[in-house]
Amino acid sequence: MPLFRTIRKRTEMEQLLEVKNLSVSIDSPAGEVQAVRDVSFSLKKGEVLAIVGESGCGKSMLCKSIMKLLPPSARIKNGSISVCGQDITCSREKEMQTLRGKVFSMIFQDPLTALNPTIKIGKQIAEAVLVHHKTYTRDEVYQKVLELMELVGISHPKERYHQYPWQFSGGMRQRCVMAIALAADPDILFADEPTTALDVTIQAQILDLLREIQRKLGTATILVSHDLGVVARVADRVAVMYAGKIVEIGTAEEVYYDPRHPYTWGLMKSLPAFAKGKESLYTIPGMPPTLIHPPKGDAYASRNEYALNIDYEEMPPMFQITDTHYAATWLLDPRAPQIETPTGGRKL
Amino acid sequence: MKNEVLIDVRHLTHMFQLTKKIKVRAVDDVSFQIYKGEIFGLVGESGSGKSTVARCLMDIYQPTKGEIWYKDVNVCDKKEARKNKKMLQTRRQMIFQDSASSLNQKMQVADIITEPLKIQHITPIRGSLRKEAAFQMEYVGLDESFLDRYPSELSGGQRQRVAIARSLSMEPEFLVADEPIASLDVSIQAQIVNLFRHLQEEHGFTFLFIAHDLAMVEYLCDRVGVMYQGRLVELADTEELFANPVHPYTQTLLSAIPVPDPIRERKRVLRTFDGEGLENSEWTEITPGHFALLSHTGSGKGVQP
Numbered sequence: 001m002p003l004f005r006t007i008r009k010r011t012e013m014e015q016l017l018e019v020k021n022l023s024v025s026i027d028s029p030a031g032e033v034q035a036v037r038d039v040s041f042s043l044k045k046g047e048v049l050a051i052v053g054e055s056g057c058g059k060s061m062l063c064k065s066i067m068k069l070l071p072p073s074a075r076i077k078n079g080s081i082s083v084c085g086q087d088i089t090c091s092r093e094k095e096m097q098t099l100r101g102k103v104f105s106m107i108f109q110d111p112l113t114a115l116n117p118t119i120k121i122g123k124q125i126a127e128a129v130l131v132h133h134k135t136y137t138r139d140e141v142y143q144k145v146l147e148l149m150e151l152v153g154i155s156h157p158k159e160r161y162h163q164y165p166w167q168f169s170g171g172m173r174q175r176c177v178m179a180i181a182l183a184a185d186p187d188i189l190f191a192d193e194p195t196t197a198l199d200v201t202i203q204a205q206i207l208d209l210l211r212e213i214q215r216k217l218g219t220a221t222i223l224v225s226h227d228l229g230v231v232a233r234v235a236d237r238v239a240v241m242y243a244g245k246i247v248e249i250g251t252a253e254e255v256y257y258d259p260r261h262p263y264t265w266g267l268m269k270s271l272p273a274f275a276k277g278k279e280s281l282y283t284i285p286g287m288p289p290t291l292i293h294p295p296k297g298d299a300y301a302s303r304n305e306y307a308l309n310i311d312y313e314e315m316p317p318m319f320q321i322t323d324t325h326y327a328a329t330w331l332l333d334p335r336a337p338q339i340e341t342p343t344g345g346r347k348l
Numbered sequence: 349m350k351n352e353v354l355i356d357v358r359h360l361t362h363m364f365q366l367t368k369k370i371k372v373r374a375v376d377d378v379s380f381q382i383y384k385g386e387i388f389g390l391v392g393e394s395g396s397g398k399s400t401v402a403r404c405l406m407d408i409y410q411p412t413k414g415e416i417w418y419k420d421v422n423v424c425d426k427k428e429a430r431k432n433k434k435m436l437q438t439r440r441q442m443i444f445q446d447s448a449s450s451l452n453q454k455m456q457v458a459d460i461i462t463e464p465l466k467i468q469h470i471t472p473i474r475g476s477l478r479k480e481a482a483f484q485m486e487y488v489g490l491d492e493s494f495l496d497r498y499p500s501e502l503s504g505g506q507r508q509r510v511a512i513a514r515s516l517s518m519e520p521e522f523l524v525a526d527e528p529i530a531s532l533d534v535s536i537q538a539q540i541v542n543l544f545r546h547l548q549e550e551h552g553f554t555f556l557f558i559a560h561d562l563a564m565v566e567y568l569c570d571r572v573g574v575m576y577q578g579r580l581v582e583l584a585d586t587e588e589l590f591a592n593p594v595h596p597y598t599q600t601l602l603s604a605i606p607v608p609d610p611i612r613e614r615k616r617v618l619r620t621f622d623g624e625g626l627e628n629s630e631w632t633e634i635t636p637g638h639f640a641l642l643s644h645t646g647s648g649k650g651v652q653p
Contacts (some may be wrong), residue, residue: 253610256610
């Protein structure tokens, strides 16, 4: 595994993951679906980046295209993905297999479908351990599995080892899926809506666990979610996606307390926390555009009450607000009219 | 209007038989009333028996013990229920959690919405079944052009609206919504919740709204019941419940509501509740309309009478 070794060595010095101008398209009978359009971001070691957006905005496609788990009809059209300075955009499946699990690993949305109902939990975790540590003896594998189960907070791992997924509650199942994902000690963990299938109390526990693992192992995490409220607890940085593009990216404080893109305002305002005592909840008017023929200008323009004429004509570039905070909206152009941020966000 | 009782649940218990010897108490001695024209919220973690209560209310499950009164009809009494079968089946409707699996994939939207009318042999008031379907579609905020589509061609929010339109086609009085927004995006959730609000305020529907998202419950519901392991542990007006939660489990639930504020959110301490003292506790009224299950042996944690 020469590629893998070089990658491990460089981890300490550089950006862990760098995505530049990535565009991904899916060929469908109706035409070419531009699922990810010109996305750039980077991820440092031990950082939690949250990607927030409506369903169908390309969040999951972005994660899958980094891990190269795309369906056969999809292809990377443009851009580059590099892990620790190594370009993996054109890597072959065989090379990717050495990276998956060790460099990046994924937690899926629904823990029930991610686990095999007919195999004992311990065995399913052991399978993941064995794939990555082929020289382990049976005893070593067993020890590693118990260690992993303890790490993700499953009590009585020795007894639980011999139980089946249906004997676990939803939260416990999600912990097992996390144990499998962590089997080879990955550098980057993709969590694709890990808490949507769970209820509030369990959701908070799983998020805390994510944070704890990230502290203990220094794993960088990309957390995909549709709920800004959920993300606030764990994210260091937040990226807001709309119609295949990142429209705003910044540290959690910047995005929550000083959002600049009208879409971020809309997402914030539709949370019930900001509607206390109000007659109705804010809803973003209209529907997200289809990605088969995305509109010429800003994709959000038709739903945006602050849209300028130029929004319908030209795509806004990423405007820099601070060193870490960027947003793609013409409202940030010096020539644009000054608009007071209508966010309900609590300012410091 | 507020004090007219529409649904009265008295000591409802439902047990599931797992094997010959093992029974699971899914709902254990639950009593509450739903007033006419209100939105009653039922919250709790998964497996706490919320859905079982809803299904008992809709006659999908036959309760093991206890009575459910709908107006002055005892729903659990088979003879009485049979006599009022048509009334019970049209006046009460249910909206399910997952609209993708509760709508028939092979039927067009217009047929889905009017199927209950066909089953109950009701003559459509607006002339034809199609006109009826179009009316209901408009009612829930969907365009007429969706009538000839199949559920798979619709987005999650649109499908949920079709499911709501179907339940409204019977012109019900009482609607049970079993986690209707759990599988939707935040902005779509807001649309559906606004629709529920509108239906209640303008048309006087009575709702039983089941959810685990407390932030939405706080916004939408008039009164809230909290369930834990099959038992109702607290029941109060929404404002009262969110301001002074008495039962430790309610406090746990409230501490878990995510706040869109990173700094406050990181400091937030999660509480845990292990079901301690649930066995020997009694249903007590703390202030008028605010009930909680409190252990009468110890002093009870955080009790402020």
